[in-house]
Amino acid sequence: MNYPGNAGELKDYPKEIILKDGTGVTIRTVREGDKKGLLEMFKHFPESELWFLDHDLSDPGYIHDWVMNLELKREISIIALLEGRIIANTVLRMKNFGAESHIGRLKFSVVPSFRDKGLGTWMLLDIINLAISRGLQMLVIHLEQDREPSIINWIKKFNFHEEAVLENYLSDREGNFHNLVVMTKRLYLEWDDIY
Numbered sequence: 001m002n003y004p005g006n007a008g009e010l011k012d013y014p015k016e017i018i019l020k021d022g023t024g025v026t027i028r029t030v031r032e033g034d035k036k037g038l039l040e041m042f043k044h045f046p047e048s049e050l051w052f053l054d055h056d057l058s059d060p061g062y063i064h065d066w067v068m069n070l071e072l073k074r075e076i077s078i079i080a081l082l083e084g085r086i087i088a089n090t091v092l093r094m095k096n097f098g099a100e101s102h103i104g105r106l107k108f109s110v111v112p113s114f115r116d117k118g119l120g121t122w123m124l125l126d127i128i129n130l131a132i133s134r135g136l137q138m139l140v141i142h143l144e145q146d147r148e149p150s151i152i153n154w155i156k157k158f159n160f161h162e163e164a165v166l167e168n169y170l171s172d173r174e175g176n177f178h179n180l181v182v183m184t185k186r187l188y189l190e191w192d193d194i195y
Helices: 032-042 060-068 117-133 149-156
Strands: 015-018 022-030 073-081 085-094 103-110 138-144 163-172 178-187
Touching: 015 138, 022 117, 032 060, 032 073, 032 085, 085 117, 103 117, 103 178, 138 149, 149 163
Parallel strands: 103 138
Antiparallel strands: 015 022, 022 073, 073 085, 085 103, 138 178, 163 178
């Protein structure tokens, strides 16, 4: 079953949150009508950041295919909206078969002008809760070591741990190599699992 067209909103969405500066923002799942808004959102990112994403998010064809083919079993995508404008996106990718079916892969993007306002924290906490509700046992996120040290330090506050550093694994537009940091977080499904 495809979502967003057929499945509607996940439980507890949409929801309203308040950022550090008092701004009210709506968080909800991605819908078919969000294609234009997502394209517009990624126009606010520097090219150097877009280069390190998995796909060309400036390509309307890719955005169309992504939004139209979301499957709730394999991918959950939530967005943050301010006055109808998309200002953040978080994606949880899952496998529903095999040795990695207990792992969720995490991607998140916050428009630069909305960073350091608590929005990333809200989005991350929401996606962690969604992962737990899906029965996942681990989250994985890949970050570029030189470009994202503040994100690496921030995500450690949520009990993500540096699992590995792959040296000279990534290449920028100029052909310079960068280290990839693999961060993981174990998810506890019940309070008893913590002790």
